[in-house]
Amino acid sequence: MNLSLPTSLLNLAKTILLFLPTLVFGQQNLTTPQVSQAATVTQQVGLSTITITYHSPLANGRKILGELVPYDAVWRAGANENTTIELSTDCKVEGKSLPAGKYGLHMIPKQNEWTIIFSKNSAAWGSFFYKDSEDALRVTVKAQTAPAQNWLSYSFADPKAESAVVQLHWDQFMVPFKVTFDVPEIAYQSMSKELTGLGGFFWQGYNQGAQYLYRNKIHMDQASQWADKSIEIQKTFPNLQLKAKMLDAKGNKEMAANLRTESLTLGDEAQINAYGYELIAAKNYAEANQIFAMNVKKFPNSWNAYDSLGEAQIEQGNKKDGLANYKKALSKAPDAQKSRIEGIIKHIEAK
Numbered sequence: 001m002n003l004s005l006p007t008s009l010l011n012l013a014k015t016i017l018l019f020l021p022t023l024v025f026g027q028q029n030l031t032t033p034q035v036s037q038a039a040t041v042t043q044q045v046g047l048s049t050i051t052i053t054y055h056s057p058l059a060n061g062r063k064i065l066g067e068l069v070p071y072d073a074v075w076r077a078g079a080n081e082n083t084t085i086e087l088s089t090d091c092k093v094e095g096k097s098l099p100a101g102k103y104g105l106h107m108i109p110k111q112n113e114w115t116i117i118f119s120k121n122s123a124a125w126g127s128f129f130y131k132d133s134e135d136a137l138r139v140t141v142k143a144q145t146a147p148a149q150n151w152l153s154y155s156f157a158d159p160k161a162e163s164a165v166v167q168l169h170w171d172q173f174m175v176p177f178k179v180t181f182d183v184p185e186i187a188y189q190s191m192s193k194e195l196t197g198l199g200g201f202f203w204q205g206y207n208q209g210a211q212y213l214y215r216n217k218i219h220m221d222q223a224s225q226w227a228d229k230s231i232e233i234q235k236t237f238p239n240l241q242l243k244a245k246m247l248d249a250k251g252n253k254e255m256a257a258n259l260r261t262e263s264l265t266l267g268d269e270a271q272i273n274a275y276g277y278e279l280i281a282a283k284n285y286a287e288a289n290q291i292f293a294m295n296v297k298k299f300p301n302s303w304n305a306y307d308s309l310g311e312a313q314i315e316q317g318n319k320k321d322g323l324a325n326y327k328k329a330l331s332k333a334p335d336a337q338k339s340r341i342e343g344i345i346k347h348i349e350a351k
Contacts, residue, residue, distance in 0.1 A: 036079035043156040043164045046183035047190055048089040050164065052105070052154045054078035057170075059150050064171040069109055074117070076126035077107045077168060078152060084122045085166075092180045093118070094139040106130055107168070107175065113140045116177050139177060146174035184216040195226075206230035207239045214246065237267035241275065264291075269299040273308050280312060288312045296325075303332035307341065314348065323348050 036055040043050045057079040062068050069075050077083045082104040089100045093116070104119035106127050118137040119130065152170040163180040191209040199205035207230040213223035224246055230239040240263035247256035264272060272295045279288035292309035299305050306329035313322035323345065330341045 034080065038080075039153070041154050041156065043159065045159070045164050045179070045181050046162065047186050048087070048091065048181045048183075050088075050156070050166065050179055051086040052083070052166065053086075054083040054105075054152070054154055055080040056152045058152075059171050065109060065173060071109050071111060074106050074108055074127045074130050077105050080126065082119075082122055082124050082126065085118065087179070089181060089186050093137060094141060094177055095180075096137055096139055098137045101136075103136055104130075109143070112142075114143050114175050115140050116175075141175060141177050144174045144176065146172055148172050184212075184218050187212060188219055188222075201233075203230040203233040203236060203239060206233070207236070207242065210239075211242055214242065220246075235262070235266060237263045237271045240266070264294065269295060269302050269305060272298070273304060276308055276312065280315065285312060285316045289316060301332065303329045303334070303337065306332065307337075310344075319348060319351070 036057040038055050040053045055078050084102055085105045086102040087100050091098055098118060102122045104122045104124055106117040106119060108115040116139050117135060119134050120136050121134045146169055149169055155167050157165045157167050162183045163178055165176050165178050168175040195205055206226040210223045210226035213219050227239060227243045231243060240259045244256040244259040276288045276291040289312045292312045295305045296309050306325045310322045310325035310329060326341060326345050333341055
């Protein structure tokens with residue numbers, strides 16, 4: 001009997017034996033949980049984002065400052081690889097400029113103050129390969145005492161329209177630093193790019209951009225150009241009203257008045273009503289009264305138009321006409337509004 005194996009099986013056996021050491025060795029590279037777990041935190045400020053990626057070591061009863069984390073030595077501000085901070089746009093850290101980008105985040109603890117380091121090298125392993133020649137920025141801050149916390153964490157505090165405070169918290173200390181963005185300028189740059197896309201074919205985008213610049217008092221020449229472009233594409237109540245405000249601010253009262261008059265022929269009931277309330281807010285009650293009266297004439301079936309006209313007349317001390325218009329509003333109002341208007345009428349009549 002021939003007990004020899006076929007050639008194909010012999011070749012397979014040789015292959016398995018050849019790679020067996022590699023297969024066994026490869027098992028040592030399986031992924032296992034890390035003692036210091038990975039974490040990421042992100043905060044948006046305006047159109048900008050701050051993202052911090054780090055590994056969180058545990059204190060577990062060890063003395064941190066002065067021993068595990070020595071004073072006067074560069075520390076990776078976390079565990080394992082670089083702690084990194086990524087800024088989507090240019091910003092200021094503690095009042096000092098820092099370009100957009102991803103940075104290695106290091107710190108130097110001291111008794112009275114800490115140095116925060118933003119390194120251009122964000123791919124190093126911890127601070128072992130840190131070089132001060134790669135610094136993008138250094139700032140100094142005061143550490144604070146904090147409630148005991150076993151794990152190291154990063155968080156954001158005191159979020160505002162233009163800034164947020166980054167906080168490192170571990171053991172019984174906290175290290176804060178403030179990041180500030182020029183939000184209006186960043187928004188302007190973003191809008192400028194968007195208006196080279198699909199938004200650049202429609203009046204709304206130019207009007208929105210012009211409104212933003214005018215409200216924030218930046219790039220006023222560009223605001224005027226965008227307003228003109230919006231009107232060129234299509235005349236509307238909003239863009240004519242905005243251009244009128246711009247002309248008023250420059251002292252061109254006559255042209256501003258003409259544009260306002262034209263805008264009122266294009267406005268819907270809600271837009272004209274809102275304009276009337278703008279006039280009330282400016283304490284221009286007589287003109288507000290005229291606008292609301294015009295709105296009633298233009299939209300005679302609108303309960304809200306009568307309601308607003310009545311309010312303006314009462315503000316002017318015209319109780320008779322104001323009461324009459326509130327009663328007209330009541331006769332046209334939906335059920336959800338009737339009790340409110342009835343209360344106003346009773347209050348007026350009781351005076």
